[in-house]
Amino acid sequence: MAVCIAVIAKENYPLYIRSTPMENELKFHYMVHTSLDVVDEKISAMGKALVDQRELYLGLLYPTEDYKVYGFVTNSKVKLVMVVDSSNTALRDNEIRSMFRKLHNSYTDVMCNPFYNPGDRIQSRAFDNMVTSMMIQVC
Amino acid sequence: MAEPAVLTSADDQSTDMTFLFGIMELCGATRLGYFGRSQFYIALKLVAVAQSGFPLRVESINTVKDLPLPRFVASKNEQESRHAASYSSDSENQGSYSGVIPPPPGRGQVKKGSISHDAVQPRASADQQEPASPIVSPQQSPPTSPHTWRKHNRHSSGGNNERPLAGPGPFWSPFGEAQSGSSAGDTVWSGHSPPPPQENWVSFADTPPTSTLLTMHPASVQDQTTVRTVASATTANEIRRQSSSYDDPWKITDEQRQYYINQFKTIQPDLNGFIPGSAAKEFFTKSKLPILELSHIWELSDFDKDGALTLDEFCAAFHLVVARKNGYDLPEKLPESLMPKLIDLEDAADVGDQPGEVGYSGSPAEAPPSKSPSMPSLNQTWPELNQSSEDTAIVHPVPIRMTPSKIHMQEMELKRTSSDHTNPTSPLLVKPSDLSEENKINSTVKFASGNTVADGYSSSDSFTSDPEQIGSNVTRQRSHSGTSPDNIAPPPPPPRPQPSHSRSSSLDMNRTFTVTTGLHIHTGQQQAGVVAHPPAVPPRPQPSQAPGPVAHRPVDADGLMTHTSTSPQQIPEQPNFADFSQFEVLAASNVNEEQDDEAEKHAEVLPVEKASDSASSLRVAKADSKTEEKTAASVPANVSKGTAPLAPPPKPVRRRLKSEDELRPDVDEHTQKTGVLAAVLASQPSIPRSVGKDKKAIQASIRRNKETNTVLARLNSELQQQLKDVLEERISLEVQLEQLRPFSHL
Numbered sequence: 001m002a003v004c005i006a007v008i009a010k011e012n013y014p015l016y017i018r019s020t021p022m023e024n025e026l027k028f029h030y031m032v033h034t035s036l037d038v039v040d041e042k043i044s045a046m047g048k049a050l051v052d053q054r055e056l057y058l059g060l061l062y063p064t065e066d067y068k069v070y071g072f073v074t075n076s077k078v079k080l081v082m083v084v085d086s087s088n089t090a091l092r093d094n095e096i097r098s099m100f101r102k103l104h105n106s107y108t109d110v111m112c113n114p115f116y117n118p119g120d121r122i123q124s125r126a127f128d129n130m131v132t133s134m135m136i137q138v139c
Numbered sequence: 140m141a142e143p144a145v146l147t148s149a150d151d152q153s154t155d156m157t158f159l160f161g162i163m164e165l166c167g168a169t170r171l172g173y174f175g176r177s178q179f180y181i182a183l184k185l186v187a188v189a190q191s192g193f194p195l196r197v198e199s200i201n202t203v204k205d206l207p208l209p210r211f212v213a214s215k216n217e218q219e220s221r222h223a224a225s226y227s228s229d230s231e232n233q234g235s236y237s238g239v240i241p242p243p244p245g246r247g248q249v250k251k252g253s254i255s256h257d258a259v260q261p262r263a264s265a266d267q268q269e270p271a272s273p274i275v276s277p278q279q280s281p282p283t284s285p286h287t288w289r290k291h292n293r294h295s296s297g298g299n300n301e302r303p304l305a306g307p308g309p310f311w312s313p314f315g316e317a318q319s320g321s322s323a324g325d326t327v328w329s330g331h332s333p334p335p336p337q338e339n340w341v342s343f344a345d346t347p348p349t350s351t352l353l354t355m356h357p358a359s360v361q362d363q364t365t366v367r368t369v370a371s372a373t374t375a376n377e378i379r380r381q382s383s384s385y386d387d388p389w390k391i392t393d394e395q396r397q398y399y400i401n402q403f404k405t406i407q408p409d410l411n412g413f414i415p416g417s418a419a420k421e422f423f424t425k426s427k428l429p430i431l432e433l434s435h436i437w438e439l440s441d442f443d444k445d446g447a448l449t450l451d452e453f454c455a456a457f458h459l460v461v462a463r464k465n466g467y468d469l470p471e472k473l474p475e476s477l478m479p480k481l482i483d484l485e486d487a488a489d490v491g492d493q494p495g496e497v498g499y500s501g502s503p504a505e506a507p508p509s510k511s512p513s514m515p516s517l518n519q520t521w522p523e524l525n526q527s528s529e530d531t532a533i534v535h536p537v538p539i540r541m542t543p544s545k546i547h548m549q550e551m552e553l554k555r556t557s558s559d560h561t562n563p564t565s566p567l568l569v570k571p572s573d574l575s576e577e578n579k580i581n582s583t584v585k586f587a588s589g590n591t592v593a594d595g596y597s598s599s600d601s602f603t604s605d606p607e608q609i610g611s612n613v614t615r616q617r618s619h620s621g622t623s624p625d626n627i628a629p630p631p632p633p634p635r636p637q638p639s640h641s642r643s644s645s646l647d648m649n650r651t652f653t654v655t656t657g658l659h660i661h662t663g664q665q666q667a668g669v670v671a672h673p674p675a676v677p678p679r680p681q682p683s684q685a686p687g688p689v690a691h692r693p694v695d696a697d698g699l700m701t702h703t704s705t706s707p708q709q710i711p712e713q714p715n716f717a718d719f720s721q722f723e724v725l726a727a728s729n730v731n732e733e734q735d736d737e738a739e740k741h742a743e744v745l746p747v748e749k750a751s752d753s754a755s756s757l758r759v760a761k762a763d764s765k766t767e768e769k770t771a772a773s774v775p776a777n778v779s780k781g782t783a784p785l786a787p788p789p790k791p792v793r794r795r796l797k798s799e800d801e802l803r804p805d806v807d808e809h810t811q812k813t814g815v816l817a818a819v820l821a822s823q824p825s826i827p828r829s830v831g832k833d834k835k836a837i838q839a840s841i842r843r844n845k846e847t848n849t850v851l852a853r854l855n856s857e858l859q860q861q862l863k864d865v866l867e868e869r870i871s872l873e874v875q876l877e878q879l880r881p882f883s884h885l
Binding site: 092094095098109112113114115116123124125126133 | 865
């Protein structure tokens with residue numbers, strides 16, 4: 001049910017970003033970019049403790065009028081950002097967590113591919129399919 | 140592709156040409172003027188729908204599940220079968236290969252108008268003759284399932300699931316002759332020829348399927364997304380069996396395989412070893428394919444996602460590389476014949492598993508957790524557990540005899556040990572518990588299993604695979620020992636031994652609590668430990684959901700929701716399982732001694748204490764609400780035992796109790812239970828107890844039980860809340876899945 005899903009590398013450049021409504025993509029890109037600040041803030045706040053203790057799921061990063069932005073960071077500082085529609089009230093935190101889990105798993109599978117160079121854009125079809133399944137199905 | 144001919148043969152079974160036209164309209168072919176792949180798939184699906192007697196509607200495609208595969212009169216003709224196979228593979232193979240597979244192409248079957256069902260029979264007979272019926276009817280098992288065929292079958296059945304229609308698709312088993320495999324393979328590689336001319340379809344009915352699917356496959360290959368449902372997997376196996384002579388374009392011929400193996404050896408001499416990703420990368424880069432395609436090939440072939448290639452995976456990858464170099468497009472999903480399980484062809488089950496697994500993974504909504512480094516999350520596990528358990532929503536609290544007599548204890552022990560080995564997810568139906576049912580949360584399966592106490596405690600069928608169950612089992616045992624009526628001595632129950640049970644501890648604790656009440660805790664330790672941990676996330680469905688009234692317990696839960704629960708801990712030792720005790724005790728009047736224990740525990744929780752021990756136990760039961768029966772039984776038992784006051788719950792437990800006390804009011808269900816308990820309590824007096832001498836002990840135990848009750852009540856409420864959350868999540872996921880399913884092929 002996400003509207004936009006993005007994978008940001010450690011250096012804060014996007015590895016993968018995709019939004020459902022094809023128009024207004026730039027808006028989502030901008031939202032994701034601004035959310036990176038919040039992510040960094042959360043990481044640093046938790047970062048005092050050991051990395052292991054840090055929770056991967058960051059939760060709601062910030063809500064806007066129409067959308068909510070959720071964040072997830074992996075142990076390698078790769079960030080997954082998800083924008084969901086605020087009107088989708090049925091979406092619960094657990095669902096967001098599970099979606100991030102799936103994203104994380106798919107990302108790991110992409111990483112396992114020896115032909116994928118970390119830092120490249122993610123072009124895996126399997127990853128695309130998984131993301132598609134999570135996006136809002138407006139058809 | 141022009142499919143009118145296809146449809147004609149396909150619709151042999153359909154009663155009417157009108158159906159055909161209707162189908163053609165629905166799938167959009169009339170609009171387009173031809174049958175594209177998706178139209179074809181939809182048409183096949185509609186054929187299945189029509190054959191099953193459902194109204195022909197667009198929605199039926201998606202809504203009607205478990206349709207039998209459409210029956211097509213399969214021609215015995217090799218050619219046709221080949222075509223059929225290829226077409227079938229193209230079309231919705233994914234359809235539920237549930238069972239009803241079109242019977243083997245009947246010879247001379249009526250093509251049109253024959254009722255599908257009728258046709259089945261003759262087909263079935265006809266089947267035997269054909270090793271590879273064009274129509275895949277999994278029912279037949281070919282005399283032999285050659286290695287290659289299996290691959291084919293898998294391949295074809297897996298088929299093209301780019302559009303995974305929910306309904307069955309015509310399942311044509313592309314049976315290929317093993318021998319012809321090599322040649323077929325060559326032809327496959329060399330030529331993609333367009334689908335055979337349509338007349339083949341027409342003659343479909345009469346010709347025994349034979350040989351290799353050739354050219355069809357090339358076309359279909361690309362679309363083939365091996366969406367294998369579990370059903371299809373099985374049917375695929377069967378089809379394979381049918382000794383079809385179809386060749387799977389993705390089948391690896393023997394020569395090819397030998398070549399691949401040799402190449403594998405150059406990289407990794409040990410055939411059972413792995414090729415690491417880096418070595419594989421270098422090797423395949425030599426093929427000069429673009430990195431993107433190599434990356435995709437890797438994704439397809441690294442089946443277990445471990446970053447290394449086994450021999451099978453390597454062969455699959457190499458095969459895909461070869462295919463790509465010859466101009467074949469890469470499939471979206473790994474073709475069946477390339478699945479790493481290829482080696483085990485002999486075992487249909489194995490093959491079936493593979494496709495099944497693949498199929499499952501193919502579903503868009505579900506990410507196969509095959510290698511998912513999923514974060515541990517309770518929520519995630521719960522739904523999985525729920526799904527896995529047979530009784531997802533029902534957890535039958537297994538009544539545990541709280542006051543275990545020696546015999547009971549032994550029984551419990553036996554049961555527990557046996558249950559420990561049982562699959563936690565299997566519903567513990569064994570237990571004769573009436574309670575159960577409600578435990579949605581993985582009520583401790585083990586409890587259920589362990590608790591199959593002959594005494595008729597209702598066992599909760601909880602599929603909890605939780606460790607709690609085990610713990611509870613253990614504790615149960617203890618409680619049994621403790622609760623023997625003999626020991627009634629009121630000495631303070633020995634501290635619960637298992638303070639450390641982690642999740643199970645909650646259950647255990649319950650048990651111990653309950654046990655303490657009347658049980659004396661011979662085993663002492665065990666129970667104490669149990670109590671110690673209040674619900675550590677007990678998946679147990681403790682909360683009172685137990686709908687099932689405890690049959691055998693007279694008490695039952697009149698209103699108590701049978702907190703089936705989690706009481707897998709039915710172990711008699713769990714006096715805590717207030718659920719049981721609550722219900723049981725009251726109603727059943729000392730049905731079980733064990734229940735006394737529970738009752739006692741419950742009693743603590745419930746404010747109803749005032750009543751006799753039974754009352755207390757009842758309350759306790761309420762808190763636990765899981766084992767209604769148990770509690771009921773135990774309560775009386777406990778009360779009677781009286782003497783064995785609840786062993787002072789282990790320290791941790793105590794803390795919980797306190798918190799629980801606070802929370803007590805929060806538990807709505809408990810209120811209900813309390814009500815019931817009160818009623819039960821009223822009846823309690825009937826429970827015979829050696830009250831006389833145990834007054835003090837009883838009061839002490841009552842106190843303890845109260846404490847336990849509070850803890851348990853809290854635990855119960857927490858668990859119930861978790862259960863609700865999980866259920867909601869599950870529902871939402873299911874809804875999502877449903878939403879996604881129809882669109883997956885679009």
